[in-house]
Amino acid sequence: MRAFWSRFRQNRGAVIGLIILAIVIICAIAAPFLFPRSPWSMVQRPFLPPFEMDGLPLGTDALGRDVLSGLFHGARVSLLVGLVSTVVALAIGIPIGALAGYYGGLVDDALMRFTEFFQTIPSFALAIVLLAIFQPTLAYVILAIAIVSWPPVARLVRGEVLSLRNREFVEAATLSGQSNLRIILRQVLPNALPPIIVLASLMVATAILLESSLSFLGLGDPNVMSWGYMIGAARTVLRTAWWLSFIPGIAILLTVLALNLIGEGLNDALNPRLRKRTS
Amino acid sequence: MKTFQYLTTAAAIAIASSLAAQETPKSGGTLNAVIQPEPPGLMLGLIQNGPTQMVAGQIYESLLRYDKNLDPMPSLAKEWTKSEDGLTYTFTLQDDVVWHDGAPFTSADVVFSVDVFLRETHARLRASLVHVESIEAPDDKTVVFTLKQPFGPFLGIFEAGTMPMIPKHIYEGTDYANNPANNTPIGTGPFKFEQWERGSYIHLVKNEDYYMEGKPYLDEIYYQVIPDAASRSVAFETGQVDLLPGGSVENFDIPRLTAMDNVCFTNDGWEFFGPHSWMWMNMHEGPMMDKNLRKAVMHAMDREFARDALWNGNGTVAKGPVSSVTRFHEPNTPDISFDPEKAREYLAQSDYDGETLQILPLPYGETWQRWAEAVRQNLSEVGINSELVATDVAGWNQRTGDWDFDLAFTYLYQYGDPALGVARTYVSSNIAKGSPWNNVSGYVNDEVDSLFAEAAVQASDEARQELYTEVQNIVVDDVPVAWMLELQFPTIYRCDLKNPVSTAIGVNDGMRDAWLDRE
Numbered sequence: 001m002r003a004f005w006s007r008f009r010q011n012r013g014a015v016i017g018l019i020i021l022a023i024v025i026i027c028a029i030a031a032p033f034l035f036p037r038s039p040w041s042m043v044q045r046p047f048l049p050p051f052e053m054d055g056l057p058l059g060t061d062a063l064g065r066d067v068l069s070g071l072f073h074g075a076r077v078s079l080l081v082g083l084v085s086t087v088v089a090l091a092i093g094i095p096i097g098a099l100a101g102y103y104g105g106l107v108d109d110a111l112m113r114f115t116e117f118f119q120t121i122p123s124f125a126l127a128i129v130l131l132a133i134f135q136p137t138l139a140y141v142i143l144a145i146a147i148v149s150w151p152p153v154a155r156l157v158r159g160e161v162l163s164l165r166n167r168e169f170v171e172a173a174t175l176s177g178q179s180n181l182r183i184i185l186r187q188v189l190p191n192a193l194p195p196i197i198v199l200a201s202l203m204v205a206t207a208i209l210l211e212s213s214l215s216f217l218g219l220g221d222p223n224v225m226s227w228g229y230m231i232g233a234a235r236t237v238l239r240t241a242w243w244l245s246f247i248p249g250i251a252i253l254l255t256v257l258a259l260n261l262i263g264e265g266l267n268d269a270l271n272p273r274l275r276k277r278t279s
Numbered sequence: 280m281k282t283f284q285y286l287t288t289a290a291a292i293a294i295a296s297s298l299a300a301q302e303t304p305k306s307g308g309t310l311n312a313v314i315q316p317e318p319p320g321l322m323l324g325l326i327q328n329g330p331t332q333m334v335a336g337q338i339y340e341s342l343l344r345y346d347k348n349l350d351p352m353p354s355l356a357k358e359w360t361k362s363e364d365g366l367t368y369t370f371t372l373q374d375d376v377v378w379h380d381g382a383p384f385t386s387a388d389v390v391f392s393v394d395v396f397l398r399e400t401h402a403r404l405r406a407s408l409v410h411v412e413s414i415e416a417p418d419d420k421t422v423v424f425t426l427k428q429p430f431g432p433f434l435g436i437f438e439a440g441t442m443p444m445i446p447k448h449i450y451e452g453t454d455y456a457n458n459p460a461n462n463t464p465i466g467t468g469p470f471k472f473e474q475w476e477r478g479s480y481i482h483l484v485k486n487e488d489y490y491m492e493g494k495p496y497l498d499e500i501y502y503q504v505i506p507d508a509a510s511r512s513v514a515f516e517t518g519q520v521d522l523l524p525g526g527s528v529e530n531f532d533i534p535r536l537t538a539m540d541n542v543c544f545t546n547d548g549w550e551f552f553g554p555h556s557w558m559w560m561n562m563h564e565g566p567m568m569d570k571n572l573r574k575a576v577m578h579a580m581d582r583e584f585a586r587d588a589l590w591n592g593n594g595t596v597a598k599g600p601v602s603s604v605t606r607f608h609e610p611n612t613p614d615i616s617f618d619p620e621k622a623r624e625y626l627a628q629s630d631y632d633g634e635t636l637q638i639l640p641l642p643y644g645e646t647w648q649r650w651a652e653a654v655r656q657n658l659s660e661v662g663i664n665s666e667l668v669a670t671d672v673a674g675w676n677q678r679t680g681d682w683d684f685d686l687a688f689t690y691l692y693q694y695g696d697p698a699l700g701v702a703r704t705y706v707s708s709n710i711a712k713g714s715p716w717n718n719v720s721g722y723v724n725d726e727v728d729s730l731f732a733e734a735a736v737q738a739s740d741e742a743r744q745e746l747y748t749e750v751q752n753i754v755v756d757d758v759p760v761a762w763m764l765e766l767q768f769p770t771i772y773r774c775d776l777k778n779p780v781s782t783a784i785g786v787n788d789g790m791r792d793a794w795l796d797r798e
Contacts, residue, residue: 038656038659040652040655040656040659041656041660042584042653042656046588062531062588062589062649063588063589063649063652063653063656064588132671135668135669136669218648218669219669221669222640222648222651222652222666222667222668222669223655223666223667233645233649236529236531236645237531239535240531240535
């Protein structure tokens with residue numbers, strides 16, 4: 001663990017990313033304490049520019065709602081969507097990839113054709129279609145994002161498992177009479193974990209972007225204040241109140257950037273040999 | 280402040296109209312206007328949706344037009360009389376009116392249009408025609424309507440979109456819906472149909488044989504089809520179009536456009552329609568059956584804020600079921616203004632125990648979505664939980680028609696008279712699952728039913744006013760719907776387009792008198 005951290009620490013960008021992400025997480029946790037009123041409360045006159053009034057440092061939106069409060073509460077939604085949808089996507093992608101890679105043959109063919117079926121449809125278009133069919137509530141938004149983002153996980157896991165399953169330690173486990181399930185869970189998957197972790201950190205970033213894009217198009221949960229919603233609602237006044245789109249846009253940019261930097265750092269830390277080669 | 284505003288507007292109108300009177304109209308020029316959305320057809324006798332009326336109102340005419348006070352003015356009828364008992368109306372037609380194909384327009388066309396064609400095709404007119412006993416043409420220039428009983432709003436149904444004149448010589452004995460002439464509409468109006476390039480433009484040209492000497496002034500009109508709202512704003516900014524009919528650009532673009540040089544706008548020209556917005560409150564089942572909760576919702580909403588923040592200050596806070604531009608509006612109905620304290624009191628008296636109300640916003644774009652968000656917040660501040668249900672237009676139609684909501688935004692036209700456009704929302708005979716346009720709330724009050732029925736068939740306006748005042752007081756006290764705003768849709772135009780809005784239906788029939796002050 002210590003070795004991992006010291007390797008991670010060597011990537012300065014990753015550390016910066018971690019700091020940014022920590023700030024975002026603190027904002028998300030602090031939101032209900034710092035802004036106990038709903039972010040939808042109409043507190044001042046509409047279109048108050050930033051830095052004009054004490055207590056409303058980022059001004060107000062088209063309905064006089066506090067932008068800073070929206071930003072803090074939006075952090076909760078973005079992180080929640082990013083994490084939960086990634087967990088769900090992993091929960092779909094890992095078993096499919098592991099089974100396909102471990103058993104090979106017909107199972108592999110069937111599962112990979114199924115995966116490719118999802119991969120051939122542009123993920124954003126599929127998410128829109130799914131939300132048009134479901135009610136756009138937060139749970140369905142998360143589900144839709146998970147459904148469009150699991151195929152790369154399945155392919156990655158399959159590849160890892162394929163290369164691992166002929167190793168000696170797997171053969172040894174087979175000889176010792178362990179069941180297939182036990183081998184997959186105890187021997188193969190733990191060794192396939194590093195690239196999955198790296199991929200997962202990037203998937204969180206993609207999920208946050210996807211949620212924002214969906215809300216921007218008005219396909220998000222209309223009862224949840226998210227960054228994408230804030231940009232979408234402000235898009236129409238871009239020419240008169242540009243900061244209303246700009247501020248949450250920066251928040252998304254920083255969070256996604258932080259997650260990508262962290263992903264990079266994780267990659268370095270978990271695959272030290274790879275790093276030496278590239279640097 | 281409010282009074283001051285009215286005074287300045289009134290003064291501005293007075294100045295503008297005196298200026299208009301001084302100027303002599305110039306003939307000639309091409310007008311480019313926006314039409315949104317593209318109409319499904321232009322045969323006004325078959326299709327009456329908004330954009331169709333806006334274009335076809337220049338092609339077809341009716342017997343009367345209406346000024347901004349909804350008083351009738353001559354159109355194809357040059358004079359009309361009403362018998363003492365209110366049962367017989369006699370119209371005398373203009374001389375020398377010909378159809379666009381050259382055939383003369385006679386009283387036989389009127390009888391055919393009303394009694395045969397429109398009775399079959401026009402549901403809204405048919406509802407009024409049940410009061411009509413017979414329509415006769417004693418000679419070529421006279422038409423006599425005989426009623427079964429007095430029908431108060433009768434003189435209000437002779438508007439072009441309600442009763443367009445249809446050429447008998449083209450349609451008699453044919454399959455109306457599939458008549459090939461529907462693609463090349465023939466009317467008596469100031470402009471003739473020339474060409475329709477689908478998805479691009481509709482081209483009308485001046486009717487050289489129009490019965491009014493010198494009119495119309497414009498040589499031709501192009502109605503440009505521009506599907507995207509932002510592109511419509513840009514088309515106006517760049518001078519590609521000179522006329523934006525009400526509702527054709529998003530609200531938030533209006534201040535920017537009207538601030539441009541040489542740009543004028545008016546809120547007039549919607550008096551006949553009187554678009555009135557409210558939230559249906561589902562009284563079929565669920566929490567909104569509780570009158571105290573309905574009152575709490577009514578008082579919780581800050582409608583002035585919504586008007587100022589979302590409608591650029593355009594519109595009037597509604598006081599009840601009858602719009603202030605509609606006839607027989609009663610200004611002194613029970614108070615339903617924004618008052619959170621009162622809302623909390625009513626809420627405390629109600630049986631409401633924290634259920635989450637389902638609000639259905641109108642899926643007509645940003646303004647309506649923001650409005651629903653504001654209402655949800657208003658409600659939460661007095662302690663009523665609610666959430667927005669996201670739908671598209673089809674979903675909204677279905678949920679509203681199936682009574683699958685607690686609160687649902689809508690707006691409807693009033694057509695100048697409570698008997699034509701108001702009663703339908705509140706009478707119990709108009710409750711039917713499946714339609715989002717009838718008495719969707721499910722409001723049942725026998726007294727209201729009989730008052731509306733009685734008021735429609737009174738001969739004198741005084742008697743009608745008395746009954747309508749009574750019914751408005753009862754309905755406002757029952758709050759079967761949560762009234763929002765009397766909407767205004769400003770018409771925006773280049774200032775050198777003169778007089779585009781001169782009647783109660785505005786640009787729908789205004790091009791007859793419009794002219795361009797250009798060289």
